Amino acid sequence: MTIASPQTRQPDSAAPAAMLPTEWRDFFTLTKPRVMTLVIFTAICGVLAAPGHIHPVLGFTAILAISMGAGGSAALNHWWEADLDAGMKRTMNRPLPGGRMRREDARDFGIFLAAVSVGLMGLAIGWLAAGLLLGAIIYYAVIYTMWLKPRTPQNIVIGGGAGAFPPLIGWVAVTGDITAMPLLLFAIIFFWTPPHFWALALFVQSDYAKVGIPMLPVVAGEKVTRHQIMIYTLLLAPIAIAPWVIGGTGWIYGSVAVVLSALFVLLALPVGARMKADGDKMLPEKRLFKYSIVYLFVLFAALVADRVAAYQGWLA
Amino acid sequence: MTPEEETEYRRRQKSRNWVIAGALLFFVVLFYAITIARIGGAS
Numbered sequence: 001m002t003i004a005s006p007q008t009r010q011p012d013s014a015a016p017a018a019m020l021p022t023e024w025r026d027f028f029t030l031t032k033p034r035v036m037t038l039v040i041f042t043a044i045c046g047v048l049a050a051p052g053h054i055h056p057v058l059g060f061t062a063i064l065a066i067s068m069g070a071g072g073s074a075a076l077n078h079w080w081e082a083d084l085d086a087g088m089k090r091t092m093n094r095p096l097p098g099g100r101m102r103r104e105d106a107r108d109f110g111i112f113l114a115a116v117s118v119g120l121m122g123l124a125i126g127w128l129a130a131g132l133l134l135g136a137i138i139y140y141a142v143i144y145t146m147w148l149k150p151r152t153p154q155n156i157v158i159g160g161g162a163g164a165f166p167p168l169i170g171w172v173a174v175t176g177d178i179t180a181m182p183l184l185l186f187a188i189i190f191f192w193t194p195p196h197f198w199a200l201a202l203f204v205q206s207d208y209a210k211v212g213i214p215m216l217p218v219v220a221g222e223k224v225t226r227h228q229i230m231i232y233t234l235l236l237a238p239i240a241i242a243p244w245v246i247g248g249t250g251w252i253y254g255s256v257a258v259v260l261s262a263l264f265v266l267l268a269l270p271v272g273a274r275m276k277a278d279g280d281k282m283l284p285e286k287r288l289f290k291y292s293i294v295y296l297f298v299l300f301a302a303l304v305a306d307r308v309a310a311y312q313g314w315l316a
Numbered sequence: 317m318t319p320e321e322e323t324e325y326r327r328r329q330k331s332r333n334w335v336i337a338g339a340l341l342f343f344v345v346l347f348y349a350i351t352i353a354r355i356g357g358a359s
Contacts, residue, residue: 064346
């Protein structure tokens, strides 16, 4: 079993030299547009839910900078993991393993997007938000992708931290300081990621083991994964309700968070308690995975609805 | 390079150039808008 370490990776010059110029669509693919939808959505929620006013143009710029930073990190992830991607069915047709782009082009594109995103955020919004964005990019591209993903089965937990930055940065772009509320939004996505991803990992066969990435279900087994899903769900529930408990939100968010989190725990219980049987259709795991997506979107939508209603004085 | 490859080369180059031109134009407009927004906010 080999992993992509700096010693085993092919040098950039060994990448297939594309004779034709790379299509712009392949550069767009490097930014992982599907992952970007969650980034954009949570960043928008962070901007809209934060107290205070931001000019619509500056709000748009903050979301654009966050999206560009996420795109740049994703491009660096493509660059670093090109060898691994070539060995997995799901990723073997990406621009680099597919031979449609030179490896150094993906690296340069990623660095360029990341640098422009941080510069744009700093100049248009402020340097605290820009610093957080730079931190998020380094966290995902270096700490997660290059360092910890190939080394620990808790890689999903660590990766969740990268996905948790957008609402925090969006919030800070409006307020200019870090308070308990944006940190709680960060924590919600951080603790939501493991049950969301591991529920999927239980019923989808991946090639990660083949390329040496130590995913929890492969390394520690199904039973441990199910227990971890339960643990993170039980941690997520009080954290999701905490914004209401500390007085950061009103009853709209509070009631939605209580109901949604209770349902999350109820759906995670059977997943945590059972084991896969022969011919198992894995319905509880599929249900939990689908619900986790709805959970996050509705929870953040409720947060925005709650805050907008409060700022407009509709709840008074 | 065959004539077909040459045609494809030019097509890709042209489409990339259009995307870059569009992105540059977008950022020119965006920076203008940011400047106006910030000046408005400062006054």
